[in-house]
Amino acid sequence: MTKRKLQKETNPKQNIKRLKATKKLQSESKITSPSSDKWTNKERVLVFASRGVSYRDRHLMQDIRNLMPHSKPDCKMSKGQGLFSINEICEMKNCSKCVYFEARKKKDLYMWVSNVPHGPSAKFLVQNVHTMLELKLTGNCLKSSRPILSFDSVFDKTPHNRLLKELFIQTFGTPHRHPKSQPFIDHVFNFSIADNRVWFRNYQVVEEDGALVEIGPRFVLNPIKIFAGSFSGQVLYENAAYKSPNLLRREVRLAKGSKYEERVLAKIAKDAKEPGPLYAEDVTDDVFTTIRPEDAKGIEKSTFYRKR
Template sequence: MVKRKLKSQPTEATNSKSKKQKKDIILEPVIKSDAPVERQTKWTNKQRSLIFSSRGISYRTRHLMLDLRTLMPHSKAEPKMDRKDTLFVINEVCEMKNCNKCLYFEGKKKQDVYLWASNIPKGPSAKFLVENIHTMSELKLTGNCLRGSRPLLSFDKNFDSEPHWQLLKELFIQIFGTPNHHPKSQPFTDHIFTFSIEDNRIWFRNYQILEEDGSLAEIGPRFVLNPIRVFAGSFGGATLYQNPHYISPND
């Protein structure tokens, strides 16, 4: 009979040594000057925007609200609020949702749409009349962007002309700007939000940045904000600015 030699099995000591050798990482003694700089990848800017509406809004306003939620990965949703509730209840709703910014669509007479943009909980806040609403599905434009990508924000130079325009510019930056390294965002920038002032109104457009030549292709939605009043507090308080050119749609 031929006896086969048994292979010697490695001991626990040798296994532990091999594991230690795999874990050890040898660092370079000299760091090259052209090496990429390690950047902070932690999510520090934790802005969250709550986007919801009151009962009685039209289908077009509802589609606009859904478009904004799609384009803003840092936004949160909430069921429609009853008309009987006061606007100050929104501060409590935002606190429960852990949101510090809010876009609230308010419908009246099933035809007039108002938008509240507020900084929770101390303000300021602004009220607008929303005009010329066109949603993404309605326009059928050629532009397209990646879902969850971070937008660039472009503002007209007229936003630096008056104090109330400067305040609204900063408010829009904090509401519409997607924080860097947000968990639901993509590390790409392929579209741009433009805010321009014309005829004492704010015109909103959303464009795709084309890779070929850097030109723009409109995606949608598009709407016009007619400012009514700016308040010092959240959904109320002292009046900081009142638009003298505003005319109520009921007049």
Template sequence: MAKKGLKRKQKSEVVKEEEPKVVLPLVRRSDEPVTKKAKWINRERVLVFATRGISFQHRHLMKDVIKMLPHSKPAHKMERKENLFVVNEICKMSHCNKCILFDGRLQRDLYMWFSNCPDGPSIKFNVESIYTSAELKLTGNCLKGSRPILSFDNSFEEHPHFSLLREMFTQIFGVPNHHPKSQPFVDNVLNFSVLDNRIWFRNYQILNEDGAIAEIGPRFVLQPIRIFKGSFCGETLWENPFYVTPAKSRRLLKSKKDDKYANNKIQRKAKKTKELLAPFRVKPENEIFRDGDIKDKAKRILLSKKK
């Protein structure tokens, strides 16, 4: 048995020595370059969540924003009692360096926070004229996960606070190249324009290469309130002098309506007093059928009218 085992080993060694070695060529014959795996360099992650107390419309808007950002990460609702500085810890645990917080009040007013966690800056907006993509029912449509083109108005270059807002929107809404959840094409445009000290947001689909577009949705208007140096805290770098709170604007509208009702009431009362104080004017035609000659009375009335 031992001799047979030795013979087998000797035969295998001979076979191994006889096999020729395959040497790969140093130069490739094909002109095509070697396919390399694309690097995902930009590691921006955006945490998108809300506080308790937002309405269904605000929740639908938040879902539309999450659909537009493939590099976003949703989270559970935050309690209103907690301090906003806790958001930095939530972002750290979620491995996110940007944050969009939807803060609802009385299920009527909506505020949006855009923050660079944890160093800052952070910006607080009041959201107006909200129309979700489900409400609009527009013809435009884009594929999920596509990278958008960010279009900014020339007004963003006029003031320093608008240039800061532009940089913040670029970092948050700009989808990183070669992101695992993104698609390798561009088929929509996110437009930011400034009008009446507000930022108007629109989302368009690119139909053709000649520049034809169709609106997708959602629509909303951002009114900047304050810019803070830190993330959800710190020194106020800029404050909007034209900002009026929604509660105050509703109070002013109500006072205008109350003033209008009070003026109408005063006018009605003045009209009644005027009618009471004015002397009662008797028509001369009514005296014809009283005692006396009717022809003579008619002649007198005609003469008085001629005069």
């Protein structure tokens, strides 16, 4: 009996059938499960800042990290290091994209979005920053879920806006089947252009009919320059309408100074409008003016004698 069992178990025909069945199942699984189910897009984004950022800018950076499961953090970079050294940091972190927040004078915040190491890269001035904790909106989404990227139709009209659109897609879009991402799509990143600026909003998809509720954060990107390389290279686009924050503060100070000048000129004009003497004064009229002894001062006191 034992020999028959061994013969049955070690029957080569059954083994061949099993191999054929497994191959058939594998082929069917390959047909049913497309190649897109694998994690092929291995984009990683390095999100960090320079030293000297304010608390609001730091919270904005943390919000962006929470919204991007494919992001990687790093310690703050000192201002003594050049921007070109960021390429080496991204190479050590195995990142192909970078979002770098550069703070200046503890007032102004600049954001670099770069494709490391060959470029292109774009530099923006960040304005009107409102973080999630600051807004306290009713919207909410699952952490590490994949977003839908929504772009304004203006992005397709000019070449530099098309370049920014592609840069935003590759940077803010979460790769499919990323290990840290959730298999859900419940929020939308909206990029719109108004007043030559890029406005960012984050909305929650509440229902299937497309109802949206804002989550946050909010910020506005004022484009400055687009470079051919990563943090350097030939200038592909320069915003002619851009004004630096130092220039805007100088204009405000000059406007305040002009108010003082206007006040002085108005006083001079008022004095010029006042009527002068109606008749010519005689020089000898002062001969008969006398000073009371009580009002005498200095040498004038010696010319008066009070009667007792």
